[in-house]
Amino acid sequence: MCQCQNASVSVANGNDSKKFKGDIRGPGVLSRVIHIRKLPNDITEAEVISLGLPFGDVTNLLMLKTKNQAFLEMNSEDVAQNMVGYYSTVTPIIRHHPVYVQFSNHKELKTDNSPNQERAQAALRALSSSHADLAVMAPTAVLRVVVENLVYPVTLDALCQIFSKYGTVLRIIVFTKNSQFQALLQYSEGASAQAAKVSLDGQNIYNGCCTLRISFSKLTSLNVKYNNEKSRDFTRPDLPSGDSQPPMEHTAMATAFTPGIISAAPYPGATHFPPAFTLQPASLTVPALPGALASLSLPGATRLGFSTISTGHCVLLVSNLNPEVSTPESTCFCVYGDVMRVKILFNKKENALVQMSDSTQAQLAMSHLNGQRLHGKPLRITLSKHTNVQLPREGHEDQGLTKDYSNSPLHRFKKPGSKNYSNIFPPSATLHLSNIPPSVVEDDLKMLFSSSGSMVKAFKFFQKDHKMALIQMGSVEDAIESLIEFHNHDLGENHHLRVSFSKSSI
Numbered sequence: 001m002c003q004c005q006n007a008s009v010s011v012a013n014g015n016d017s018k019k020f021k022g023d024i025r026g027p028g029v030l031s032r033v034i035h036i037r038k039l040p041n042d043i044t045e046a047e048v049i050s051l052g053l054p055f056g057d058v059t060n061l062l063m064l065k066t067k068n069q070a071f072l073e074m075n076s077e078d079v080a081q082n083m084v085g086y087y088s089t090v091t092p093i094i095r096h097h098p099v100y101v102q103f104s105n106h107k108e109l110k111t112d113n114s115p116n117q118e119r120a121q122a123a124l125r126a127l128s129s130s131h132a133d134l135a136v137m138a139p140t141a142v143l144r145v146v147v148e149n150l151v152y153p154v155t156l157d158a159l160c161q162i163f164s165k166y167g168t169v170l171r172i173i174v175f176t177k178n179s180q181f182q183a184l185l186q187y188s189e190g191a192s193a194q195a196a197k198v199s200l201d202g203q204n205i206y207n208g209c210c211t212l213r214i215s216f217s218k219l220t221s222l223n224v225k226y227n228n229e230k231s232r233d234f235t236r237p238d239l240p241s242g243d244s245q246p247p248m249e250h251t252a253m254a255t256a257f258t259p260g261i262i263s264a265a266p267y268p269g270a271t272h273f274p275p276a277f278t279l280q281p282a283s284l285t286v287p288a289l290p291g292a293l294a295s296l297s298l299p300g301a302t303r304l305g306f307s308t309i310s311t312g313h314c315v316l317l318v319s320n321l322n323p324e325v326s327t328p329e330s331t332c333f334c335v336y337g338d339v340m341r342v343k344i345l346f347n348k349k350e351n352a353l354v355q356m357s358d359s360t361q362a363q364l365a366m367s368h369l370n371g372q373r374l375h376g377k378p379l380r381i382t383l384s385k386h387t388n389v390q391l392p393r394e395g396h397e398d399q400g401l402t403k404d405y406s407n408s409p410l411h412r413f414k415k416p417g418s419k420n421y422s423n424i425f426p427p428s429a430t431l432h433l434s435n436i437p438p439s440v441v442e443d444d445l446k447m448l449f450s451s452s453g454s455m456v457k458a459f460k461f462f463q464k465d466h467k468m469a470l471i472q473m474g475s476v477e478d479a480i481e482s483l484i485e486f487h488n489h490d491l492g493e494n495h496h497l498r499v500s501f502s503k504s505s506i
Helices: 045-052 077-089 115-135 156-166 190-200 359-369 419-423 442-450 476-486
Strands: 002-004 007-009 033-037 058-064 069-074 100-103 142-148 169-177 180-187 204-206 209-216 231-233 315-319 339-344 352-356 380-383 402-404 430-434 456-461 469-473 490-492 498-501
Touching: 033 045, 033 077, 045 058, 045 069, 045 077, 045 115, 058 115, 069 077, 077 100, 142 156, 142 190, 156 169, 156 180, 156 190, 156 231, 180 190, 190 209, 315 359, 352 359, 359 380, 430 476, 442 456, 442 469, 442 476, 469 476, 476 498
Parallel strands: none
Antiparallel strands: 002 007, 033 069, 033 100, 058 069, 142 180, 142 209, 169 180, 169 231, 204 209, 315 352, 315 380, 339 352, 339 402, 430 469, 430 498, 456 469
């Protein structure tokens, strides 16, 4: 039985009771219980669970099939917030029906032992155990992907959009071998490769066809020399397109096929595929865990999708800011790309324009930060109609609302092949600190990060390198605000602190 304030849910003999009262809850109230509405009549437990598993562990499930609704209990409010924030920008589609995801007014779920709930718990145990297997060490971060039953053409962009749900894709190569369309894909870490393999192996890209067969490659890294439609190195936007390849409009998205890694020629039909950035994401299945992929599709970008912002669109409109504390200097966008300019709108100071170095970085920032809370309010980030942020005309004062960072020496991604491309992670409560001078000790840093009023929960220096450390804040929101305040903080001895989100916890 689910016993929660302002709601009554009774489940008996496998049928949902008419006692149920739907959630009426403002979008800004946090809960680790997620309310999912407008589900198809024949929805399965596995499909509902798979909506949540890409974001973290699902601890309970309540199905209300006669109401076309369900409740998912996540393992923490931070995980639930990431899930709701993501689906607020990308509505999930199940069998051509949009479903709606919001916070519940339940704080926890308590379920009974009816047959209906036993089925739900069995599905939860099965999928959660496969999710736990992701912790097993992957032999390599490189996957070999074979697409069987190739009824519709599959592009490099399509593969990147699907696989980037599970982590940062560094390099990708497409080719034909033994009359089969194949790809080699390198993640920034083995855990992402393991998650993608478990989740996507055997699933269809399109309904009934284009089946993915995924295995670990014997390679540990991919070497890319050119940037074109046959392969891409996202860490090296400076690479040429190759003499035999037409130039691509978007150099940051261009990639290359490397002779020697594989013996087969590049995919012969690739030149007849739709050009990059014309991919229709609605036909792509959402990368989720087993049971959901074949029937669940997204009409928009995946969390780290690269193909949804067209060439030249690198300006983001950020709304729902707290105007009392927001300044052009208070930005966390720098961890996802090089910020060129920031303008807070004169008549609407809760809105700002942020210009990134290119559209790939704009997509990364939007995907990671939209829905995250900053100074008590969830950020709303969309693509701006502007193609660049205008500086105030000479002699015109704009009250310090515009800042030009185009020549800043602090840009993290200016150097081609920068290792910072491999260290892009979603916002988390744990921050990675680097460039710490020898004279600075643990108490110094804990005192610094608590000086703004945030709680420091844990701290740990790297064992082999005391120039780096992890610090865990009380919440993701605290971590975001701390990153804004203390990145580039002067620690003395000509050392300025570098702060980014960590993939690890303490």
